[in-house]
Amino acid sequence: MSDAAATVVGDFPCVLIVGESSSADDAMDALAGAFAEQSLLRARTAAAARERLAEREVHCLVCPFDPDERSDSPSLLERLADRADDVPIVALADEVDADRALEAGASDVASDASATVLRTRVRNAADRERYRRAASAAAQRHRAILESADAVVWVVDAEGTVEYATPAVESRLGYTPTELERTALTRLVHPDDREAVRDAVATAVAGPTGTTERVRVRLGHADGTWRVATLTCTNRLADPALEGVIVTRTDAKSTADAGGPDAVRTGLDRLADPLFVLGSDDDVQYANAAASRFVRRFDSTVADDPLPPGVVLWDRLPDALGRSLSERVREAERTGSVTVFQTTAPSLEDPIAVAVHPGDDGATIHVRNRPAEAVETDRDRLALLESVVDAVDIGIAVLEGPTIRLANPALLELVDAASLVGRDLESVFDDDLAAAVLERADSPVVRWLDPVSGTLATEPPRPVDVSIAPLSPDFDADRAPSTADRTLCVVRDGAESSDGAASMLRRTTAALASAETPSAVRRAVVDAVGEWMGADVAVWYRGTDDLRPAATVTADYTDSDDASIEPPAIDPRGTRLEPILESGEPTVDDREAFTDVLARTGLRAERVLAVPVGSDGIVLATSTKPTAFDGIDGDGLEALSTATALALEDRDRAAALRTCRHERARLETVVDRDERLWDLGRSLLGAETREGVEERLCEGLVSLPLPAAADGVALAWVGRADDGRERLVPTAWAGRDAAFLESATVALDGSEEMPAHTAATTREAVVVDDLATDDAMGAETTDRAGEDSWRRRLRDRGFRSALSVPLTADEFRFGTLTAYATEPGAFDERTRRACAHLGTIAGAAIGALETKAALLADRVTELEVVCRDETEPLSSLAARLGRAIDIRAVIPRSTDGSTVYCSISDGDSDAIRDRAAAVTAVESVTVVGDGDDRTALEIVFAAPTVAGTIAAHGGVLRALEPVDDRTRLTIELGEPVDVRAFVRALERRHPGTELIARRTRERPPRAAGAIDELAGRLSERQRRTLEAAYHGGFFEWPRDHTGEEIAATLGISQPTFSRHLRLAQRKLFALLFDDAGEA
Structure with missing residues (x-):
């Protein structure tokens, strides 16, 4: 049973709902399903709430918070916070008002929109307050008990300075607690004992929490006297409730004072052998009646009364006998072991056997008339038997009926108990195993060869195999025969047997089946190996080239916990682990084989067990016992390794499957989203008006899902x-x-x-x-x-x-x-x-759409722009020719270049062609017409021209003329085109461009109806092909250029040119001859 104080807490937390708003009513209804009827209280006003707080123990307050409540007086929440002391308050408020509610004094905030959240937060707040009050009351009760107890207790810091003293110091030592606080504890100790006190405190401080040291000292009283006492120092520095070393004073009492009831003294007086109890100064503290008679043999002045305490024994004995006894007492105290010797005296007829039993504060002397040889022989035999039993690494127990009368250390370790003597068999073994052991103990069969299997009554149960052998009665010449029914039980750890291995595999397989992650699998395996093997430490190392710890377990009897042990990584190359990993077989070796591995991990061990687990790593188990892991079932370990490897593969497959499903879902979402984007993009490009583009864009964006927002x-x-x-x-x-x-x-x-x-x-x-x-x-x-x-x-x-x-x-x-x-x-x-x-x-x-509208607009803006870009091809051409150029058409090519149809006034056509061909960016020049004093040219440019830039932004280049080192461009823009943005686009592509004139005029009237419909039906490529054929003289008779030549100027193949031309002609003729069919 634990020594910790129990904290009693009421069965029901009490919650008070304050307020008269609808949110308070809703909160009352929501909490009614989570609390007992007597646990819920209601108050409409703050005054009524204070009366409730005075009448009942309330663990939580719930009230609405209104941020718009009048600011000239405190809100309901603020008034409750001022009067509720430490009672937590859960405010009913929206998320946006949560900060203001907390500032007003609320402990937590919940929205009445979610009854589940409200019930959970109120329940948590009430439970925390209820347990806090219970713990506080328990702490006050413990302190009151300590203050009332008649025990001298100090709390000192790590340096030995008194921080607290119980009131008992005043009645026991004559000092008040206030006088002793903030003083050194050694000031109360005799100067010769102060160093011992410092060492005891330092030793307790250096150890872990709970370390205890005792020291016998002389303590000074306020009256100036010194009295012997024992100081017990216990390290509680890490305890947050104490944060110090607890020093307890215990009076040193004589054996006579501690003799107990008169029946005990009477029983000792009945002994036929003399018995003396000496103090540290060889003073007699107790002597039985036989001891008084023994002394009276040598000193007739001794009265018939028992020897009085305080006399020196050697003064009452002959010199030789006293000197011999004194020397043997000193020897026993020096060696710390029992000293047996034989001696004699003139007044004794026979030698006597004397046994000196030393102690910390004196010695006990037993005098016998029996020859010392017989006593020594029995003692040696008993000591030998005890050593053998204690040294056996198998549990041994001797039963008298169902009661345990002897248990060796190996059995105590198996059961994890400090003592078993006096306990019934049913408290150690499970019911079936205890019944089987008692049945065989009563059997006439002298010895059972096959053991009985079962489990210890431990948590968790531990498998054991028990062999039973009834013991024959003992006979001794000097003693009466023993008739007690005694049974010898030999208890072996069942984990080392085949049945233990099967049990371990069943439990571990079940744990592996329920483990959801690889880390849980590794943890289950190291737990199983540590328990089954009885290892001090078991560590799973992952990897092959660089082993890193993935799971660690330590035995309960060690001073460390699992979290405190974090072994470093291991490089297995060149160590004993390398061949083990290659073979894949479990291996047990002594410390010498794993010296390098143990040195790298910092683990202390005499034996090491290594169990490879597939390709995932290896499990290392260590023990400080030289015989650990002997008799381990290798087949069981291999089965465990195989099962673990399969479990890990299964988890890896499950994880890979989850990853694939997640990735598939993600990709499906991405694909669906991209398809929606693709459809929306095509829908935008298919819109016939700007308004249509804008509406489709808004509607499409609202329909798209957002990965980071469920509502899109x-x-x-x-x-x-x-x-x-x-x-x-x-x-x-x-x-x-x-x-x-x-x-x-x-x-x-x-x-x-x-x-x-x-x-x-x-x-x-x-x-x-x-x-x-x-x-x-x-x-x-x-x-x-x-x-x-x-x-x-x-x-x-x-x-x-x-x-x-x-x-x-x-x-x-x-x-x-x-x-x-x-x-x-x-x-x-x-x-x-x-x-x-x-x-x-x-x-x-x-x-x-804006460009198309500009090209069809009735009003145009004519711009005169100066271009200073010397690298621009058309500007270079104008400068080379030195005269104005009228642009008829600009047909983009499939490459970056374009075909320009233009006319130049005056001059020799051949000379003009030759000078134009000399321009760097010109690929070819062809004269396509010569008349009316103008030369018509088809010029193929290999590089982009300013005409292409103008057309791309909704304009039409009509003419260009060289002026000094500049070129003046005449451009027409449709009405919707923004002039400033247009000029900025030109300037960005051709630095130095400047607008010098701007005029607005009406576009010459043109035929409507069929012509407009034809423009709407022709695709961009069909329009370009038809325009190039027209300006290239394809429709002249005879033809100025063939279809193959015009296709070459457009950078397309002759079949492509013919297909676009035929489609354009078919649409034109369909309109011309009133054909309503689709072209």
Whole structure:
């Protein structure tokens, strides 16, 4: 039974719900299912709650917290916190008000929206308070007991300074506890004993918690006298309740005082042999009646009364006898062993046998008339038998009936008990084994050869094999025969037998089957090996080239626990482990074979067991016993190794299967998401209007799942850039709570630092993981009123994170795409990349639609731009020719180059062709027309030209003319194209570009109807092919160029040219002849 004090705690915790709001009523209903009826109390007001607290022992308070409650007076929670002392308070509040509730005095916060969370938190708070009060009451009770006890106890620190003294020091030593506190304990000790006290305290401090040292000293009293006492020093420095060394004073009493009841003294007086008990100063502390008669033989002055305590024995004996006894007493005290000798005296008729039994505080002298030789022979025989029994490494017990009368150390170790003498057999063996042993003890068979198997009554049960042999009665010439029924039991550890191995394998196999992880498998195996082998330490080392500890177990009888032992890694190369790992067979060796391994691990052992476990490593078990692991069943160890390897393979397969399933689910999610992105991208490219692109973008983004947010995107909207007013205007949205966007705008002048503003101005994606943080936008501003307003409006609608990406195409800024989610950190890196990709596609689609609209617009803006890029091919051509060039058409090639159809006024066509061909970037020049004083040329450029850049951004190059070291370009832009963005795009591609003139005019009227429909039906490649064929003279008669030649200028094959041309012609003729069929 444990000596620890029991703490009694009431059966029910008491919870008081305070408040008259509906949330308090809901909390009462929620808690009614988790607490007994008498455990729940209700108070409507703070005053009523105080009355309840005064009447009942309450372990937890529950009250609502209203953040909008009037600030001119304390809230209900604050009033309760002021009067509730240490009683914990669980506040009913939403997550957003949790911090304010804790600041107001709440111990914990729970939302009444979840009854389960509320019941759990209230139950935990009430139970903790209930046990805290019970533990506090128990500690106060223990201190009161110690204060009331008549025992002298000090608590000293590691240096021996008194920190506490019990009140008993005043009645026992004459000092008050206050006088002794903060003084050295050695001040109370005789100067000659102080060093011994210091050593005792130091030894106790140096040992682990619970180490005890005793020292016999002389203590000084307040009256100036010295009295002998025993000081017991116990190390409790690591105990948080004491944090010191406990020193207990025990008075030194004489044997006479400690003699016990008169019946004991009377019994000693009946002994026929003299018995003397001497103190440390050879003074008689006790002498029985025979001892008094023995002394009276030599000193007739001794009265018939017993020898009085305090006399010196040698003074009452003849000199020779006294001197002999004194020398033998000194010898016995010096050797610490019993001294037996034979002596005589003139007044004695026969020699006497004297036995001196030394002790710490004196000696006991036994005088016998029996010859010493007989006593010595019996003693030697008994000592020999005791040594043999104690040395046997097998448990031995002698029974008298069902009671144990003898048990050797090996049996005590098996049972894990300090003593077994006097205990019944049923308390050591299981019921079946005890019954079998008693049955065989009563059997007429003299000796049973086959043992009985069973288990010890230990936890866990330990298998044993017991051999039984009834003992014959002893006969001695000097004594009466013994008639007691005695039985010899030889107890062997069942783990060393085949039955023990089978039992261990069954238990371990069951543990392996229930282990869910490889670490649990390793732990079960080292537990089994440590228990089965009786090892001091068992360690599983993982790996083959570098063995690292993965699981460790220590025996219960060691001073260390599993966590305190962390052996280092081992390199098995060149050690005994290397061939063991190669062979895969369990091996037992002495310490010498594993010297290098033990030196690296720091383990102390006489025997080492090594059990390889497949390819996962090896289990090492060590023992300090020289005969450990003898008789171990090797087949059992191999079976254990095989079962463990299979279990590990099974766990590895299960882990690999879980990983594959997880990876498959992840890949399926990625594939599904990518397919959605792909479909959404195609849908954006297929939209016929900008509004269609924006609407499809918002709807598609809301439908996409988010890996980091279960609810996905809650709201997505597109803000269209209005560069004239420097604002973003929401034009499309999808999701919930979008009504506020109808009248909202975002300024681009820096007055509103919102994600959409930052994305539009920086043209980079912006992510806000938590809208509640102060630096959510990632930038510092001097005026955050607009930002705070937006963030507040978003948080009020339940949004917690945001993402915004720009919608751009080259230098053209079309707007932003912004998304909100209801969870913080909803937009991970993959989502950010996906949204940026969608933004790029949407920007390209909007740019293409804007370009198409510009080409078909009725109003055009004519720009005159100066280009200073000397490396630009068309500028180089104009400078080389020294005259203006009118551009008819620019047809992109499949490579980076293009084919330009242009006309040049005046001059010799051959000379113009030769000078044009000399330009570096020109691949070929062909004269395709010569008349009206103008030369028409087809020029194939190998490198990109400014005409391609202009066309890519929605413009049309009409003419260029060299002016000094510059080239002046005449460009037409459709109405929707932003002039500033267009010029910036030109300047970025061709540095030094400058706008010098800008005019707006109406585009010449053109035929509507069929022509517009034809433009809508032709693909881009079909239009380019038809245009190149027209300007290249393919339709002239005779033809200026063949189809193969024009295909070469376009960088395509002749069959591809013919296919595009035929398709374009079919669509044209279908419209011309009113054919409604599809081309």
